[in-house]
Amino acid sequence: MKIIVCVKQVPDTAATMTVDNGAISWGDAPLIINPWDEFAVEAALNLAADQGGEVIALCLGKEGETEAIKHALAMGADSAVMVSDPALKGADNVAASKVLAAAIQKIGDAGMVLFGQQSVDTDTGLLPVQVARLLKWPSLTLVSKFESVNPGDGKIQVLRSMEEASQVVDSDLPAVVSVTKDYGEPRYPSFMGIRKASKAEFPIWSLADLGIDPPSSTIGWPEVSEPVQKDVVTEIIEGDTPEEKAKSLVEKLIAEKVL
Amino acid sequence: MTKKILAYIDHFHGKAQSSSWEALGLAAVIAKDLGGEAAALVLGEGVNALAESAFHYGADQVLLADNPVLKEFRPEPLADMIAQAAKEYQPDLILFPTTSRGRTLAGMAAVDLDTGVMVDVIALDWTGGEITATRPIYAGKLMAKLTCSTTPQIITLRTRAFDKPEPDTSRSGSITYLDVGVDTDAVATAISSLQEKGGGVSLSDASVIVSGGRGVALNPSLEPPGDLDEEAADIWKAEQGFALVQGLADVLGAAVGASRAAVDAKYIEYEHQVGQTGKVVSPDLYIACGVSGAIQHLAGMRSSKVIVAINKDPDAPIFNFARFGLVGDMHAILPPLTEALKEYLAG
Numbered sequence: 085m086k087i088i089v090c091v092k093q094v095p096d097t098a099a100t101m102t103v104d105n106g107a108i109s110w111g112d113a114p115l116i117i118n119p120w121d122e123f124a125v126e127a128a129l130n131l132a133a134d135q136g137g138e139v140i141a142l143c144l145g146k147e148g149e150t151e152a153i154k155h156a157l158a159m160g161a162d163s164a165v166m167v168s169d170p171a172l173k174g175a176d177n178v179a180a181s182k183v184l185a186a187a188i189q190k191i192g193d194a195g196m197v198l199f200g201q202q203s204v205d206t207d208t209g210l211l212p213v214q215v216a217r218l219l220k221w222p223s224l225t226l227v228s229k230f231e232s233v234n235p236g237d238g239k240i241q242v243l244r245s246m247e248e249a250s251q252v253v254d255s256d257l258p259a260v261v262s263v264t265k266d267y268g269e270p271r272y273p274s275f276m277g278i279r280k281a282s283k284a285e286f287p288i289w290s291l292a293d294l295g296i297d298p299p300s301s302t303i304g305w306p307e308v309s310e311p312v313q314k315d316v317v318t319e320i321i322e323g324d325t326p327e328e329k330a331k332s333l334v335e336k337l338i339a340e341k342v343l
Numbered sequence: 344m345t346k347k348i349l350a351y352i353d354h355f356h357g358k359a360q361s362s363s364w365e366a367l368g369l370a371a372v373i374a375k376d377l378g379g380e381a382a383a384l385v386l387g388e389g390v391n392a393l394a395e396s397a398f399h400y401g402a403d404q405v406l407l408a409d410n411p412v413l414k415e416f417r418p419e420p421l422a423d424m425i426a427q428a429a430k431e432y433q434p435d436l437i438l439f440p441t442t443s444r445g446r447t448l449a450g451m452a453a454v455d456l457d458t459g460v461m462v463d464v465i466a467l468d469w470t471g472g473e474i475t476a477t478r479p480i481y482a483g484k485l486m487a488k489l490t491c492s493t494t495p496q497i498i499t500l501r502t503r504a505f506d507k508p509e510p511d512t513s514r515s516g517s518i519t520y521l522d523v524g525v526d527t528d529a530v531a532t533a534i535s536s537l538q539e540k541g542g543g544v545s546l547s548d549a550s551v552i553v554s555g556g557r558g559v560a561l562n563p564s565l566e567p568p569g570d571l572d573e574e575a576a577d578i579w580k581a582e583q584g585f586a587l588v589q590g591l592a593d594v595l596g597a598a599v600g601a602s603r604a605a606v607d608a609k610y611i612e613y614e615h616q617v618g619q620t621g622k623v624v625s626p627d628l629y630i631a632c633g634v635s636g637a638i639q640h641l642a643g644m645r646s647s648k649v650i651v652a653i654n655k656d657p658d659a660p661i662f663n664f665a666r667f668g669l670v671g672d673m674h675a676i677l678p679p680l681t682e683a684l685k686e687y688l689a690g
Binding site for chain 2: 095097098099100101103108119120176177178181204205206207208209210213214216217218221222223224225226241243245246247248249250251252253254255256259264265266301302303304305306307308309310311316317318319320321326327329330331333334336337338340342343
């Protein structure tokens with residue numbers, strides 16, 4: 085089975101984010117694979133190992149944004165495709181989904197497309213469901229477990245989590261699956277994997293290569309700003325014993341009207 | 344000009360997510376302001392009672408589809424119904440709660456209706472009927488203002504960011520029944536079983552959260568059973584620490600949170616994680632116990648109204664964001680704190 089895993093490059097989660105003249109900056113923080121995507125890559129590698137098959141990492145981004153692809157390759161993905169085009173600057177979710185759906189169709193013959201549950205930059209979590217909708221495939225979101233996978237019969241059973249309960253879902257393949265952190269620890273890239281990834285070559289497809297026009301975006305971002313910092317005056321609760329401190333804190337909380 | 348506003352009522356087997364009423368409440372406020380109307384969209388099986396509640400929470404009318412094919416959450420038939428309802432009702436704006444289901448369905452509706460979606464919005468401006476939404480990005484490290492140039496505009500609202508209205512049981516209205524053309528056999532997914540989650544307050548809905556970090560495992564006076572290896576002994580100690588966190592949470596009717604460090608060390612399940620790769624929360628009161636305050640954790644909780652930090656290390660970054668700081672061992676402080684609160688709340 086051919087498994088496509090979509091990955092994205094983001095600033096390190098430890099980065100302090102600022103806005104300079106309207107542009108988002110993460111200073112000199114490193115760029116990394118979106119942490120949620122590592123679970124999707126891990127799942128893809130395990131599925132391919134169990135079922136036989138190949139894992140293709142797919143990344144939409146600006147030219148040179150290759151950290152996510154390199155990490156996926158270093159973890160063990162067989163190959164990668166980058167989609168990059170200057171016309172995609174400012175693309176919103178629906179536009180990005182149309183491009184990814186076209187790339188998935190050009191790669192062709194995928195049994196499953198995996199995503200992380202969302203990206204840590206824009207936090208929308210929309211791409212898995214929108215790509216699925218465009219491809220007219222079932223979307224299986226927030227999956228923590230693959231109960232059974234039968235590419236031969238074109239069937240899959242997964243555990244999907246919701247607020248009140250988890251569902252055991254039977255679905256036809258191909259399907260789009262978003263994988264949660266509950267799936268399990270992603271592997272660290274091996275030394276050999278990192279060496280292989282650093283030398284790997286992969287195609288960079290433009291919109292012309294995909295045979296599509298630049299999709300229009302309807303969502304505008306007129307302004308990005310740093311959040312207004314609340315002026316917090318920290319009051320240290322004093323007391324000679326834990327009991328005294330506890331009592332004093334309760335009094336303060338009552339005065340603050342949060343109980 | 345925004346005139347017709349449709350709120351999607353997210354529910355599980357007929358029990359609404361409270362954020363659905365926040366969405367409907369906001370729909371009613373905007374409609375009143377702009378001289379329009381608020382409608383609720385209720386999809387499921389045996390959901391007539393939800394329609395009634397929707398009137399109480401401010402709906403002028405309810406669009407309802409009641410059908411076995413819609414009983415369990417399956418995105419495809421539900422999205423088909425949302426697209427159908429939008430075509431019949433022609434809303435200018437559709438509001439969803441940002442629940443797991445709301446997010447999924449809003450994303451699909453944007454594709455079906457050839458428009459865009461603004462996700463996890465925390466503030467909305469509709470002056471003159473022009474919508475500008477504000478949402479956190481990078482887990483709240485930055486704020487973005489968004490607009491959408493097509494209709495219907497679709498927005499998902501962050502839980503607890505907008506007020507839930509007081510229900511007015513004297514209100515009622517007309518229900519429009521939608522035809523359900525979806526055939527069960529044509530749906531590519533089936534739900535073969537459900538695993539209900541244990542009780543406990545969910546993080547997103549909680550008005551009070553008590554959370555634990557690495558410090559939960561650092562009780563110097565605990566001696567783990569001798570037959571445990573180092574990792575198991577560490578986890579055993581952490582379980583005793585989280586029992587104290589849970590005890591305090593129980594007294595306050597609070598949800599239990601955790602730092603990524605505590606989750607990665609396997610002290611507690613991932614669903615409790617607060618922060619950039621966990622849940623972003625904004626309760627009235629957040630009590631951080633043995634949490635140092637890594638930037639990823641702070642991003643997920645610093646919009647809480649009042650933060651209390653309990654930590655042994657007086658230099659822990661969490662104190663910079665706390666309204667009240669308690670320097671000391673959480674294991675010593677939590678038992679008397681829990682007792683004192685219990686006494687106060689018992690009146």
